[in-house]
Amino acid sequence: MINKISTLGGYIHEYQKSVANPREFWEQIAHEFYWHKKWDKVLDWDFREPRIEWFKNGKLNITENIFERNLFTRGNQPAIIWEPNDPNDQNRILTYNELYREVCKFANVLLSMGIRKGDRVAIYMPMIPELAISMLACARIGAVHSIVFAGFSANSLADRIIDAEAKIVLTSDGAYRGSKTIPIKEIVDEALETCPSVEHVVMVERTREKVAVKAGRDHLWSDLMQSASHENQAVEVDSEDMLFILYTSGSTGKPKGIVHTTGGYMVYAAYTFKNVFQYSDGDVYFCSADIGWITGHSYIIYGPLLNGATSLMFEGIPTYPDGGRYWDIVNKYNVNQFYTAPTAIRALMALGQQFVENKGMPSLKVLGSVGEPINEMAWHWYHDHVGNNRCPIVDTWWQTETGGIAISPLAGIIPTKPSFATLPMPGIQPVIVDHEGKELAGRSVEGILCIKFPWPGMLRTIYGDHERFKQTYFSNYDNLYFSGDGVKRDEDGYYRILGRVDDVINVSGHRMGTAEVENAINAHPLVNESAVVGYPHDIKGQGIFAFVVCGELSTGGEEGIKTSILKAVSKIIGPIAKPDKILLVSGLPKTRSGKIMRRILRKIAEGETASFGDTTTLLDPGVVNEIVSAAQKLK
Numbered sequence: 001m002i003n004k005i006s007t008l009g010g011y012i013h014e015y016q017k018s019v020a021n022p023r024e025f026w027e028q029i030a031h032e033f034y035w036h037k038k039w040d041k042v043l044d045w046d047f048r049e050p051r052i053e054w055f056k057n058g059k060l061n062i063t064e065n066i067f068e069r070n071l072f073t074r075g076n077q078p079a080i081i082w083e084p085n086d087p088n089d090q091n092r093i094l095t096y097n098e099l100y101r102e103v104c105k106f107a108n109v110l111l112s113m114g115i116r117k118g119d120r121v122a123i124y125m126p127m128i129p130e131l132a133i134s135m136l137a138c139a140r141i142g143a144v145h146s147i148v149f150a151g152f153s154a155n156s157l158a159d160r161i162i163d164a165e166a167k168i169v170l171t172s173d174g175a176y177r178g179s180k181t182i183p184i185k186e187i188v189d190e191a192l193e194t195c196p197s198v199e200h201v202v203m204v205e206r207t208r209e210k211v212a213v214k215a216g217r218d219h220l221w222s223d224l225m226q227s228a229s230h231e232n233q234a235v236e237v238d239s240e241d242m243l244f245i246l247y248t249s250g251s252t253g254k255p256k257g258i259v260h261t262t263g264g265y266m267v268y269a270a271y272t273f274k275n276v277f278q279y280s281d282g283d284v285y286f287c288s289a290d291i292g293w294i295t296g297h298s299y300i301i302y303g304p305l306l307n308g309a310t311s312l313m314f315e316g317i318p319t320y321p322d323g324g325r326y327w328d329i330v331n332k333y334n335v336n337q338f339y340t341a342p343t344a345i346r347a348l349m350a351l352g353q354q355f356v357e358n359k360g361m362p363s364l365k366v367l368g369s370v371g372e373p374i375n376e377m378a379w380h381w382y383h384d385h386v387g388n389n390r391c392p393i394v395d396t397w398w399q400t401e402t403g404g405i406a407i408s409p410l411a412g413i414i415p416t417k418p419s420f421a422t423l424p425m426p427g428i429q430p431v432i433v434d435h436e437g438k439e440l441a442g443r444s445v446e447g448i449l450c451i452k453f454p455w456p457g458m459l460r461t462i463y464g465d466h467e468r469f470k471q472t473y474f475s476n477y478d479n480l481y482f483s484g485d486g487v488k489r490d491e492d493g494y495y496r497i498l499g500r501v502d503d504v505i506n507v508s509g510h511r512m513g514t515a516e517v518e519n520a521i522n523a524h525p526l527v528n529e530s531a532v533v534g535y536p537h538d539i540k541g542q543g544i545f546a547f548v549v550c551g552e553l554s555t556g557g558e559e560g561i562k563t564s565i566l567k568a569v570s571k572i573i574g575p576i577a578k579p580d581k582i583l584l585v586s587g588l589p590k591t592r593s594g595k596i597m598r599r600i601l602r603k604i605a606e607g608e609t610a611s612f613g614d615t616t617t618l619l620d621p622g623v624v625n626e627i628v629s630a631a632q633k634l635k
């Protein structure tokens with residue numbers, strides 16, 4: 001079992017060890033796992049190439065480390081507690097034995113459908129137990145899962161299936177989300193019209209609504225499972241074989257397929273889970289994220305289950321049937337650690353105290369936050385009303401790319417400070433640089449967050465595009481991993497994340513490229529061009545502000561075109577990318593070389609009316625006043 005750091009002195013000691021001798025540090029932790037064959041070399045790396053290899057030539061299967069390694073001692077302990085959308089529906093509790101059986105069965109199903117090691121499997125499913133079973137079954141046979149958040153449109157799903165050349169799609173008939181039912185299979189069918197690589201679809205029956213079935217291609221999960229054997233020998237993979245692909249947005253182009261491999265990711269997810277949340281045997285841990293995002297991968301499934309933890313998986317939303325749902329779940333299962341996003345906290349805070357007061361929640365020991373900066377007001381509300389002033393908050397900074405938590409307090413060990421992610425995890429060597437890449441050493445500095453040494457959980461490449469991997473993360477600053485985030489290190493050496501420094505925005509904890517949203521808007525036949533920026537939003541953290549130039553207005557007038565733009569964005573990306581504000585303008589502020597000055601648009605979106613700094617390089621400075629007065633009229 002992984003050792004748990006238990007004092008501040010212990011943290012400092014571990015951290016120093018991890019920097020002085022990272023190979024020895026991680027090797028010691030890796031020895032806690034079950035390997036068919038141990039590595040020849042702990043680490044081989046070169047950020048300039050870039051190439052990162054951990055536990056080289058080690059052979060293993062991650063699911064053996066979840067099951068075979070844990071079954072003897074905790075076969076009858078719950079692995080996953082599944083809470084349905086409707087609190088009156090039947091929950092499901094899967095012990096390690098039961099989950100193991102299901103995973104083995106579905107692994108055999110995948111094998112029977114011709115899926116083999118290295119094949120990509122697309123998963124587009126709501127938060128149901130079969131989603132967890134699917135991903136682990138892929139890992140069991142060495143197939144690569146590519147989970148697509150079930151809120152993305154058919155278009156986005158198709159893009160991801162095509163990019164990964166997935167052979168099979170695992171899905172459900174529909175999904176429950178609060179009072180809504182979502183036609184998941186219909187979306188898959190639409191996506192598959194343009195995906196020739198897909199040979200099979202396996203569908204879980206969740207809502208039991210009527211769906212179209214394509215003979216020969218579509219199969220029912222229940223039919224296949226009925227005859228599947230529960231005996232399955234895990235496939236041995238290399239430490240650097242792909243475990244999964246997960247798409248995320250960048251500042252340019254299409255979403256990137258972030259590749260995580262097996263050995264390093266396993267060690268890092270398990271180590272960070274145990275230490276950040278200070279998980280103890282028997283605790284019940286609840287992360288409210290969706291498995292469609294990295295948080296769900298690392299901290300609902302892999303991190304907790306590798307530690308033999310009990311992980312709660314929730315199908316629904318925080319406001320259904322009312323704003324007390326999370327707290328009712330905490331009380332129903334005596335949750336000890338609760339991990340959520342600031343956007344959820346702010347939304348619940350806005351509903352008022354009545355849903356949280358009197359809930360008590362005496363079982364809670366640790367609260368976590370992830371995905372975006374947590375503002376002080378939300379931090380205090382979380383701390384006072386949810387944690388009853390006695391639970392430490394771990395504000396965890398990390399990214400799809402980092403694989404696991406990179407900067408965060410260890411609960412109850414590193415003293416917290418509202419809105420600070422505090423200190424790096426052992427093994428993480430952050431540096432702050434200025435725009436020229438000069439390191440800003442010492443305390444009380446602010447700049448761009450980079451990391452100068454590899455850690456086992458980091459991404460290895462962008463699927464199918466290693467050059468883009470190099471350009472995106474290793475070309476801005478020499479020999480450093482570029483995170484894309486601005487950061488401040490204060491007088492205590494604590495890190496505070498300030499938000500993205502590139503054209504990525506964070507809307508309700510969902511990461512989005514402004515270029516992606518612009519492309520979707522520009523696809524509208526009446527749109528000439530557009531520029532999208534983020535602006536501060538009380539609940540979402542950032543809202544999406546779109547400045548749009550149209551050739552002519554359709555018969556529906558301004559409102560008509562705005563409505564059709566929203567529809568287009570929903571269709572091309574998904575409802576999460578819909579702009580909160582659309583301003584129709586006659587032109588965008590551009591430099592003489594044709595570059596849009598987003599800095600000015602960001603200020604206008606924030607409500608600024610006068611001081612825009614130097615605008616002398618603008619081709620037509622008059623356009624700024626015009627946009628400002630139009631923005632003032634926008635509701």
Ligand code: PRX
Nearest residue numbers: 370371372373395396397398399400497511
């Ligand atoms: O800007 C940072 C923000 O979320 C980005 C990563 O998004 P994603 O890959 O979707 O992963 C989210 C879940 C790990 C980061 O570049 N971010 C994440 N956590 C924090 C944060 N910003 C401030 N504080 C955090 N704790």
